[in-house]
Amino acid sequence: MKDSNSVCLEHNYRKVFDNHSEELRNYLYYRCGDLQQAEDIVQDSFIKLWNNCKKVLLEKARGYLYAISKNAFYNEVAHKKVILKYAKQPQKISDIETPEYKMEEDEFMVKLENAIQSLPEGQREVFLLNRVDKKTYKEMAEMLGVSQKAIEKRMHKALIKLRLTIKNI
């Protein structure tokens, strides 16, 4: 390993933090629904990264962080509801007719939130990382260490489940 690429160098370590701390926190939040817990796990993961900075290559730091974080979940029990704020002013919705949703928009948002809540966590994290954090399938595949195809399948299932859940409510 070239010294200039060492995670032990503060500026490299900081770069890893700048690039990945938020997406990691959000990923953890979408999984456990507890912001504080998510941030605690982010903290612990970054401290572990620092302690093992000699063993982790810079380009592998992201994967290392996710692996450590996932392990942390084995010790976590509580799962809380993922609560997301949403823009009060709805974006200009397309002019397409939506006859089946003649409800108030906020009411729909609540239903959607509840439906997201009922998703299996694998589907929920993929859906939210894509819709909220604008992560591409490829990026998520790298982050979570699975194939892009697996991410696409999860997204596909998530959309179907959301539609059916909202409809049945």
Place this chain on the structure above:
Amino acid sequence: MFEEKDDTILARWLAGTLTQEELAEFKNSKEFAEYQSIVTASNRFEKPAFNKEKLYTNIAAKRKNQKSTKVISLKSISYVIAVAASIVLIIGVFFNNITYKTGIGEQLAVTLPDNSKIQLNANSKLEHNRFFWNSNRNVSLNGEAYFIVEKGSTFNVKTNYGTVSVLGTEFNIRSRKNAYNLICYEGKVMFKQNKTEKTAVLTAGKSISIINNDFNEATTTKTSPSWLKGISTFDNTMLSDVLNELRAQYGITIKTNGVDLSQRFTGNFVHNDLETALKTVLVPMQIEYTINKNILLLNSSKE
């Protein structure tokens, strides 16, 4: 239903990678509006607030804190213990032996861990374990030594010829090149020959010599070996053996010039006067000799 066409088609729609035909077909399906609503609504979600600087400060503080109380992993502790144990073991293996050596004409008094006294004659070597005497009561001897063993103490004396097991006794072992002689002065010892595993038990006043692998038993009335007083005594001993002892006591080089070394010698020589010693050995054997510096030349006067 469109969504059942394959298991990733909705994901590809969301990523905008459907073909024109697929997209057209999807837009015509009755579920399309519902999916569109979900996607549109989900775009309104905002990322949860994230205070990056605060989090980084926390991490930096924790990183510093743990430096003073850095956790040493069990793995590295056990590594240190393993290294330390190895060093102790190496010391134990390589420095466990105590060796006593005497040079030409020297004698040395040795005390064993059990307080047994050993007198080491010239040109001899005695070894025993520094540690764990109780579990390994073995002494190895090359040369001649007189043992006064503490009562109730047992140990073994190993030589090239065999092992002597002792039990609170006094005895003398002479284990030289081509010569082995064991004399028991007090108590009882058992000798076990290396080659044949033959054993012999010696009581006080008995002695054995090994000649051609056979035990040659004899008796003595002495109570201690004469060499302790500076005199080597021989009884019906091969000349070669006597000459060896002269070498051990005086450090001389001997050129035998065809003299018959198998003839027997009974008598003694002193350790402190080479002229006298040579006279007492060689004159009765009718061997002419000259001594020049440290070189002894023999001439058999019989021939």
